[in-house]
Amino acid sequence: MSTDLKFDIAIVGAGPAGLIAAAALANTGRSLCVIDPSHPHAAADETDRDLRSTAFLQPACQLFSEIGIWNQIKPAAHRLRALKIVDLAGTPPRFRDARQFEPKDLGLTEFGWNILNWQLREVLLSHLEKQKNVTLCWGRSLQALFTRNEFARLTLTDGSRITCKLAIAADGRSSGLRQAAGINVDITRYGQKSLAFSALHDVPHDEVSTEIYHKGGPFTMVPLGTVGARHASAIVWMNEGPRAAALLALDVPEFEAAMNLRTAHLFGPLTLASPRGMFPILSQKTQAFCAQRVAVIAEAAHVLPPIGAQGLNTSVADIAALHGLITPNNDPGSEKLLNAYAASRQNDVKMRARAIDLFNRVTRSDNPALQTLRLHALRAAYQIAPLRKGIMHAGMGPR
Numbered sequence: 112m113s114t115d116l117k118f119d120i121a122i123v124g125a126g127p128a129g130l131i132a133a134a135a136l137a138n139t140g141r142s143l144c145v146i147d148p149s150h151p152h153a154a155a156d157e158t159d160r161d162l163r164s165t166a167f168l169q170p171a172c173q174l175f176s177e178i179g180i181w182n183q184i185k186p187a188a189h190r191l192r193a194l195k196i197v198d199l200a201g202t203p204p205r206f207r208d209a210r211q212f213e214p215k216d217l218g219l220t221e222f223g224w225n226i227l228n229w230q231l232r233e234v235l236l237s238h239l240e241k242q243k244n245v246t247l248c249w250g251r252s253l254q255a256l257f258t259r260n261e262f263a264r265l266t267l268t269d270g271s272r273i274t275c276k277l278a279i280a281a282d283g284r285s286s287g288l289r290q291a292a293g294i295n296v297d298i299t300r301y302g303q304k305s306l307a308f309s310a311l312h313d314v315p316h317d318e319v320s321t322e323i324y325h326k327g328g329p330f331t332m333v334p335l336g337t338v339g340a341r342h343a344s345a346i347v348w349m350n351e352g353p354r355a356a357a358l359l360a361l362d363v364p365e366f367e368a369a370m371n372l373r374t375a376h377l378f379g380p381l382t383l384a385s386p387r388g389m390f391p392i393l394s395q396k397t398q399a400f401c402a403q404r405v406a407v408i409a410e411a412a413h414v415l416p417p418i419g420a421q422g423l424n425t426s427v428a429d430i431a432a433l434h435g436l437i438t439p440n441n442d443p444g445s446e447k448l449l450n451a452y453a454a455s456r457q458n459d460v461k462m463r464a465r466a467i468d469l470f471n472r473v474t475r476s477d478n479p480a481l482q483t484l485r486l487h488a489l490r491a492a493y494q495i496a497p498l499r500k501g502i503m504h505a506g507m508g509p510r
Contacts, residue, residue, distance in 0.1 A: 114271045118142045118246070120443055121265055121275040123253050124282030125151045127165065127228065128409030128426040130235035132281055135430050137242045138178040140439040144246040144273060145239070146253065146265070147282075151232055163307055163385070164345040165231060166191060166320065166333050166420040168223040169214075171427040174434065183234045188224035189334050192318040197377065199325040200482055204375050211319065222320070223420070225333050225345065248273075253282075256291035256405075263404035263444065277444030278405050279433075284395055286411035292402035296395050301471065303328055303392035304355035305417055306348045310370065311341040313379035320420075323374055324485065326477035327351050328392070329418060330373055343384060347417045348373070349392060349475070359389050392416050392471075394464055400453035404444040406433060413460050416471050425463060432456055 120136055122129050125147035133145045167175075167188075175181035197209040214222045239245050248267070255266040256278070263278040265288075280288035289296075305328075316334040323330040328349025335343035348370065350358065358369055363383055370381050395414035397407050409426035432455045437443045473481055 116144070116246070116271070116273050118144050118273060118275045120144075120277045120279065120437075121146060121263070121273050122279045122281055123147075123265070123288045124280070124286075124409075124411070125149075125247075125249075126281065126283065126409075127231060127235075127423060128430065129279075129281035130232065130239065131427060132279060132408060132430045132433070133239055133245060134180050134235055135174065135178045135434040136437060136443075137239070137245050139434065139437050140244065141437065141443060142244045142246075144248050144275075146248045146251055146267065146273070148250060148252045148268075150249045151236065163228045163309070163388070164225050164333060164335060165228055165423050166223055166225045167427070168420055168424045169219055169221075170431070171424050172223060174427060174431045178434070180234065180238050183238060184226060184231065185224065187230040187234065188226040189336055190318045191222045191225055191320050191334065192220070193320070194222060195319050195321045197321060197323040198485060199323060199375055203372055204325045206375050206377070221318075225320075225335065227335070253287050253291065256288065258292075258403040258405065260403070275444070276404065276442060277437075277449075280405060280407045280411040281409050282411055284410045284414045286407070288405065289397065289407050289411045292405040292407075294402055294405075294407060295398045297398060299394040299468065301392045301394075301416070301475075302352050303349055303416075303471075303475065304352045305390050305392055306350070306355055306358060306387055307346070307390065308348075308383060308387040309335065309343060309345050309385040310381045311338055311343055311384045312381050313341060314377070315342050316344055316378075322419075323377070324474050325373065326475065326482075327354060328416075328471065328475045330370075331417070332374075332378070333420075338384065341382075344378075346370075349417070351475075352391075355389055359387055394468055396460065396464055400456050401449035403446075404449075406444075406449055406452055408433070412456075413464065415464060415467050418467050418470060418474075421463060421467060425460060428459065429456055 119141035120143040122133050122145045125145050193211050193213050195211045198207045200207050251267040251269050254268050257264040262274050265273045280286045318334050321332045331347045332344040335345055367382055397412045400407050408429040415421050432452055436448050
């Protein structure tokens with residue numbers, strides 16, 4: 112790569128959010144580059160082993176349609192036609208109640224679509240590699256940031272420099288670009304960890320995403336396709352940290368017995384279908400969504416507990432906000448535009464983080480009074496139509 116290149120936009124980070132941002136902003140006609148220290152194409156064996164997935168709600172799918180990538184994503188995605196909440200209590204966990212929320216209440220035919228992460232990545236990379244206004248810079252990291260009123264200059268680890276009108280931090284919760292821009296974060300730690308994996312089961316999921324509540328946090332099952340004659344679901348299982356670590360250390364038969372007990376055998380025998388990953392549960396919010404010539408998006412801006420598919424969908428809302436502000440001819444990194452971006456995202460993220468924080472604290476508790484409150488809240492949220500619709504609208508995010 113040349114030692115000194117110029118673009119309208121430079122995106123640091125090629126995770127899902129960085130690649131989606133690149134696809135969206137390339138659609139505006141602006142020249143851009145994507146910078147990442149690794150090459151994000153799937154490893155040769157990943158397609159067989161990695162069943163981790165992301166559920167995109169309808170607003171995200173609408174953005175994908177607007178920027179011309181939905182027809183490439185949809186064939187690999189699995190429909191989420193409803194959401195079921197199941198309440199368990201006691202030891203061992205026993206069924207108390209369940210309610211199924213339907214998208215028809217919002218005038219929709221489904222809440223969204225679920226896609227394997229490696230498939231999403233391959234679709235996005237294939238799309239970006241065909242865009243003449245996109246340059247993909249692999250094997251390089253940000254080393255230094257220099258900004259002035261008119262431009263930002265990024266020095267990379269190979270000594271090359273990129274001058275742009277807007278630099279976008281999409282490089283995760285420990286974002287180097289955000290730190291280089293002098294933006295701090297506020298962090299709330301819950302002492303929880305989540306286990307992420309996929310499982311096979313005999314009882315059909317019927318394209319329904321299911322959240323099973325008990326102490327420690329939800330056991331969330333998001334529909335995938337079928338493997339042989341069995342149904343597959345992507346699972347996120349939240350627990351207190353020590354419990355999650357103990358589960359991770361179990362041999363496969365013992366782990367399968369534990370997850371069958373945790374789900375009260377509602378889906379028949381669950382068998383592990385992928386490696387298990389463990390991740391800390393925290394809430395992290397940036398103190399500013401922009402700085403001079405820098406916009407902060409996705410996990411560089413906010414990290415939320417994995418409840419209600421809010422994580423990457425909130426990130427896509429950041430991208431949609433930028434996409435709606437940047438035109439083929441305006442200054443994408445002007446102070447006015449960045450302030451408008453920040454104003455459009457700050458309150459939504461703040462309110463979403465507060466709601467998820469409260470929800471997590473109530474649903475993880477083993478206090479009998481709070482468990483009773485959880486049950487009554489579930490019933491009220493379903494039975495009172497305006498409340499039910501309001502909760503679903505809020506969960507879908509801005510459109």
